[in-house]
Amino acid sequence: MRVKFILPALTEARGPYWRPIKYSLFPPLGLATLAGYLQVDDEAWIQDEHVEELRLDDRPDLVVIQVYITNAYRAYRIADSYRKRGIFVCLGGLHVTSLPEEAKPHADAIFIGPGEDTFPKFLDDFRSKKAKEVYVSFERSLAGMPKVRRDLINRRLYLVPNSIVVSRGCPHHCDFCYKDAFFQGGKSFYTQLVDDALAEIERLPGRHLYFLDDHLLGNAKFAAALFEGMRGMNRVFQGASTVDAILRGNLIEKAAEAGLRSLFVGFETLSEENLRSSNKKQNLGKDYQKAIQRLDNLGVMINGSFVFGLDDDHPDVFKTTVDWAVANGITTATFHILTPYPGTRLYADMERQGRIKTRNWDLYDTRHVVYETRNLSADELKRGYDRAYRDFYSWSNIFKAGLQHEAPKHMFKHWAYAGGWKKFEAVWNFLIKTKQLNNTLPVLEAVLSKVCNRHKENSDQSVEGTVALHEQTT
DSSP states (O other): EEEEEEOOOOOGGSSSTTOOTTSSSOOOOOHHHHHSSOOOOOEEEEETTTTSSSOOOOOSSSEEEEOGGGHHHHHHHHHHHHHHTOOOOEEEHHHHHOHHHGGGGGGEEEEEOTTHHHHHHHHHHHTTOOSSSEEEEHHHHOOTHHHHHGGSSGGOOSSSSOOEEEEEEEOOTTTTTGGGGGGGGGSEEEEEEEEHHHHHHHHHHHSSSOOSOOOOOOOOOOHHHHHHHHTEEEEEEEEEEHHHHHHHHHHHHHHHHEEEEEEEEEEEOSSSHHHHHOOOGGGGGGGGGHHHHHHHHHHHHEEEEEOOOOOOOOTTTHOOOOOOHHHHTEEEEEEEEEETTTTTHHHHHHTTTTOBBOOOOTTTTTSOOOOOSSSOHHHHHHHHHHHHHHHSSSSSHHHHHTTTTTHHHHHHHHHHHHHHHHSOOHHHHHHHHTGGGGGGGGHHHHHOOOOTTTHHHHHHHHHHHHHHHHHHHO
C-alpha cells in the first residue's frame, strides 16, 4: 500500500507576512507518528508544504492530511483534488475535531481527537475495505506506540529536526485554548512511559532537543523521572511550562540539570481579571517576577507568551506589557490577538453573545481581529499588536532586556538569541532556499550552552527552602 501524508501550508505561510524560519523549525511529527503504524512493506512519504512544493499529480492508495484552522481551506482543496481521481482521503487534526461536519464533505474518513488509537483501527478497516466515515478517539494511551517514522523526515530542511513529544494535552483548561477541545471525550492529559521517552531521546542524533509538549512539567512524577534519566546524556533542550509549575517544588531545577536552556511560558496577561475570565487558574495569584528570577538563576532563557484583546484590556495594555517584558529580561516574546477558535469555550461564549464577526478561517491566525472587542476598537487592537512586536524587538529594547541578567554570559545569550530570531530575516531566507538551514544547528546549541550563575549557592539554598515548604504543605 502506498500512503501519502500531507501538511498543507498555513495561511500566514502563503501571505505577505510569511516568516520562513518560523515554519521551518519543526517537522510534522504528528504525521510521522501515524506513519509508524503502517506495515513494513507499505510505502510511505511525508510532504510539508512549508518547506517544499507539493506534488499533487501522483496516485497513492491513501492520502492523510493534517488540518489546522488556517490551512483548512487549502487542505480541503487538496483533498478534493485527490478524491476527484478516486483516491481515498483522510482528514484529521485540530480543525477537523472542532468542526467535523465542515470537514466531512471533503473526506472519505475523518478522525476526531488524537490518532494513536483510531488510526491503526482505520488501517485494519481500510485494508479489508470496510473503512468507516468517522473515527473518534476515546482510548487515550501512549503505551506500546511504534517508533516515530523519522526516516520519512528530511532533516536538513528544518532548524530543529529533533522535536519530540512525550505527553499529550494539558492538565489545565483555559477558555481560549484551541488544543483543549482536541482532547475532549477522554483523557485530556497523559504521558508516555518514561523508558519509552528516554529510548526515543537516545535514538536522536546530536545534542539539541525541542519538547513540543503543551506542558512538559504537567505531570511532576513523570517529568522528574524523565529529567533524572536525561542527566548525563549531554543534551540541551527547550520546552514549555506554566508559571505555577516553575514555582512548585524543585522540578525546574531538575530540568535545568538535565539540560533545559529555554522555556516557553504562558504569562498571557498581567491582569488578574483577564486571568479569571479566561479560566487561567494556574496563573492566578502567582508571582511572575519570582518565577522569572528562578529561571534566570538557572540560566534558562524565557519565551513569554502574551494575549491582547481580552475584555479587561485597555489602550495602554501594549506599552505596559512590552515595558514589563523588557524590564524583566524576557528573551523572546510571542504576542497574539485573542482568537476564539471553534470548539473552545471562548468561541461558544462569543457566539452566544453575537460577538463573532467572521468565520473566514484564514483570518484566525492570532494576527487579525475576528470578534467584537470591548474597551479597545478592532483598529486599536490590531495597531497595538503590531506595535508591540516592533517595540519589543527594537535593538534598544533587545539590548536593555539583556542587561537585566546578572550573569554576563546570559546577557550575551539573550542578545544573540533575540537578535538572531528577529533581525536576520534575509539570512534565514537564504539558508532555507539553499537548504543549509540545518547547518546552523551547532550555533543554536552554542547559544543554548549552560550559564553558570555566580549566585548559584544562594539559588540552591532558596530551592532547599522551597522544597521543605512544599513537603510541609502536601
